[in-house]
Amino acid sequence: MISEIPPEFIVKIDYEQCKRCKRCVMNCSFGCMQFKDRVIPDHKKCVACQRCVTFCPESAITITKNELSYKENANWTPEIRQNILKQAETGGMILSGMGNPRAYQILWDHLLIDACQVTNPSIDPLREPMELRTFIGRKPERLEFSADENSEIELATELGPQIKLDIPVVFAAMSYGAISFNAHKALVMAAKQSGTLMNTGEGGLHKDLYSYADNIIVQVASGRFGVHSEYLNTCVMVEIKIGQGAKPGIGGHLPGEKVGEEISKTRMIPVGTDAISPAPHHDIYSIEDLSQLIYAIKETTDYTKPVSVKISAVHNVAAIASGIVRAGADIVTIDGFRGGTGAAPMVIRDNVGIPIEVALAAVDQRLRDEGIRNNASILCAGGIRTSADMAKAIALGADAVVIGTAALVAMGCRVCQKCYTGNCAWGIATQKPELVRRLDPLVASERLSNLLRAWDLELKEILGSLGVNSIESLRGSRERLRGIGLDEMTLKILGVKPAGVGQ
Amino acid sequence: MKIDCSGMYYRKLNKIIRDAAEAGESEFILDHVNGQRYIGSGINKKIKITINGVPGNDLAMFMNGPLITVNANAQDGIANTMNAGEIIVHGDAGDVIGYGMRGGKIYIKGNVGYRTGIHMKEYKKQVPVIVAGGVACDFCAEYMAGGILVLLGLEKEGDMPITGDYLGTGMHGGVVYIRGGVDENMLGKEVSVLELDEKDMKLLKKHLAEFCEHFGFDLEEAMSKPFVKLLPVSSRPYGNLYAY
CATH class of the missing domain: 3.30.70.20 (Alpha-Beta Plaits)
Structure with missing residues (x-):
């Protein structure tokens, strides 16, 4: 035809x-x-x-x-x-790549940040110290201290594993398979340089990158590609992927075009076959089963790594997140409906899920109401475009944000949405050696580090104008946000007053 | 090392095993095991674990080396994402056996539950093997991307089917051998039934010999019925779902 x-x-x-x-x-x-x-x-x-x-x-x-x-x-x-x-x-089915491109209302752009004037002084971040350091992981309900004979005070409460981030941004899960080895390498180098983490995604980790373990989140998804005990211990955190914002409730097919010799080796599937990730994990049909996998990972890593569970933002996200925390997760990662993908049916990507802004606010509030917010950190993914989005997400309750598309754009991606073809001209979403060569990991990692440095500076300016000198002071502080052009119900869910209302 | 596991929480039991294995202990006999999860999970040494009693779910998950013998039935999720080692179960096993299994062997004397061998994988010489002496439930060998799965139906009675429905559904790699043939109604859309060639027979005989040795079956009798093999029709069963 x-x-x-x-x-x-x-x-x-x-x-x-x-x-x-x-x-x-x-x-x-x-x-x-x-x-x-x-x-x-x-x-x-x-x-x-x-x-x-x-x-x-x-x-x-x-x-x-x-x-x-x-x-x-x-x-x-x-x-x-x-x-x-x-x-x-x-x-x-129409296949597409990248995040939802449709003109849905972007709630970040309807939220405005407060600033100090006269009655409370703002802080100049150029001269005064600003603390962006963030610790991810389960926090105890209370701290207990003991004093030794010299009256030295010591922490007596035993803390679970905590991950230190120098900036509250981590790179999103993008698998080796969806993106190239050079792109993976650039992400991990930049994570190391900037004191943060990259996420392997569900396709395992190339052996050459095992030395970057201190800056890696390893992911375990339903296809269990490249998952073994050494992999689970080559990281600071393990993430169980239940869902992805771009395609909630469905599995993934890495197109056979992208499954060459190296991908076949890492994933242990034949060359040229579609790498199939079933929609559910077939050992998880309930919160109890999820708990079983969380503790299987904890047993395998001897309780040294916090375990995250990543879900897409769907209607019942708050109740699901509560179940996840009660199942033993140390971190909940929520991925909104504008999150990216290497390949998804367009009908799902463009029509399923809910915006991250409301999902994040609902989850944070639910965990607070239930008195279990301290049991898990919240990572906010799916549609973080700027440092302003990051600041607003943190004010809504996120411990840190996750960037995928922004990182790809920094590396050179032009958002042409053809990731699923394997023909990426920029050497990012491809496995063809002649194309992969086009992305220099050194150059790309420097561009990524530059992006994070810029966001670091901008976030500090925002904190300074708010009159606080630590990201902790902004975290969950919805009072510092105001909404414009939002209906009453949305404002209520966001826990934000309309612009014009004082304290 | 002998451990009396009665009333012992899994976390304590597994810690004892891990620490002792690290210190050089190579043989463990676990008595009165009653549902403790994750035994052998994530262990990277070639230790021997003998389990007297019924172990809990996710036995040998992410396991990488040990030999585990279960002198009873076993539950769900045995050898979940296992990398290397061997498991011998002198009884029946539950659901999702060998999910995402990457290497090593499982020999089960009796029946297996739902979704046995789902998403097994292989790469070159690293090929996982599951041999079950009994029958299997639905979705056996689902999404299989590699590995060898053998179903024997040795003690099944009369017309009892050897598998449930949707056998090999979504299969795109690996091979399934079934003793005595299979009703085509049971098959998933992505597999076809073929006769065994000489290479298959040699491979099958090798694994059956080990199976018979573990459980005291007669190899000749096990080989007495003709086998069929299941292979995926296409390496890309879902390749034509999309418009690019």
């Missing part, structure tokens, strides 16, 4: 500028650029990944939207019609 789908983008080449160096032909990994005595683009193949535009030495290439490929219609949008055509041609 000849495809009737019109091209989404038009690639324009300024032939007066073009020196016919063919760099665009070499750089395009989607087969769009052909050379027949001059560069001829095949518009249909363009995904607007911007690789050719960026690397054309003459700036001779522009990519534009194919504006009238579909006649304007507010109801039957180009996207809807394109998807219907694709489905009519293939009979398949």
Whole structure:
């Protein structure tokens, strides 16, 4: 069948500028650029990944939207019609990558942060110390102290394992398989450099990165890829992945295109097969079963690693989180519906789940109401774009936030959403050696470290303007937030007053 | 080392085993075991553990080396994500045996529950093996991506089916051998039934010989009925679900 789908983008080449160096032909990994005595683009193949535009030495290439490929219609949008055509041609579910791109209300942008004026002094973070250090893990209900014969006071309460973060941001779980070895390496190097953590995702960890154990969260998901006792001990924290914000309630299929020799070895599945992660863990059908897996991991790591349970934000998230904490988790990671993915059916990604803002507020409040908030840290994932989002998340109750897409963008991702094809032109979401080579782990890790440094500085400015000198003073302090343009019920769930209301 | 496990909490028991194994103890006999979980879990040494009594769930989870003999029935989740070692169960076993198993062997004298061998894996020479003397329940070999699973049905009576429904559903690697054949109605969509070739016979005989030695069965009798083998139809059973 000849495809009737019109091209989404038009690639324009300024032939007066073009020196016919063919760099665009070499750089395009989607087969769009052909050379027949001059560069001829095949518009249909363009995904607007911007690789050719960026690397054309003459700036001779522009990519534009194919504006009238579909006649304007507010109801039957180009996207809807394109998807219907694709489905009519293939009979398949529409697959997509990255997070939900739809224009749902972003609650972060309806929250504003307080500042000091006259009656309480603000603090200048350039001159005064600011504490962003965060400890993740179960905290005791009360602390007991003892004094020795010299009247030296010592902590008598035995603390469970705690993880020190220099900045309250960790990198999101992105598997070796979904992203390249070089991307994994860049993340772990940046985590080490910045005093934080990267998360292996569910595809195991390449042996060459085992030496970075102090900056690694290892993930255990339903496919149990690359999970063994050495892996579970090569980390500071183990995460059980129950759900992912981009695809709540469904499993994952790493497309066979991305399962080459190295991935096959790490995951222990045949080359070229889809790596299948079943929707549930088949040893977890209840909170009691979850508890069993949590303690299996604790037994295997001799109780030296805190265990996190990651769930997607769904309607009943607060009650589920309560169950998770009672099951013995030391950390709950909540992933909102704008969270990213390497591959998900579009219908799930764009329609299932709830925003992280309300999920986070509901979970924090529920755990407080039940008197078990201290039993677990909360990591907030799925849609953290800026240091402002981070500050607001922490004020809503998060102990730290998780960034995936922001980290990818820092490494060079242009959010073209074609991760599932394995053709990533930027060497990030691919396993093809010639493409992976394009991402220099050193350069990418420096870009990531720079991003974290920038957010560190910005967060300190926010704290200074709030008149506090420690992130602990902002944590869960919803009084320092105000809502604009939000309905009463949403404000109530967020536990935030409308802007204009004083204390 | 002999340990009387009556009334002992699993955490204490496993700590004793771990510490002693670390100190060089290589043989453990556990008496009066009654449901203690995670025995042998995460142990990386080639120790021997003999369990007298019924161990609890997740026996040998993440295990990497030990030989465990259970002189009774066993419960759910044996060899969950196990990497290496051997488990011999002189009785029946529960559900989800060998989930995500990466290596090592399990020999079960009797029947197994639901989802046996789900998501087993393999890489080159590291191939996990499960041999069960009895029958299995539904979803046996589900999502199997590697490994060898053998079902014998040695003591099943009359027309009793050797597996439940959805045998091999989602299978995309590995192989299942079934003694006496299987009703095609029981099969998942992703598998096909084939005859064994010489290579299969050699492999099967090797594992059956070990099985018979453990449990005192007669190898000739075990081999007396014809076997069939199940292989995945496609290495990408879900490859055509999507529009790219």
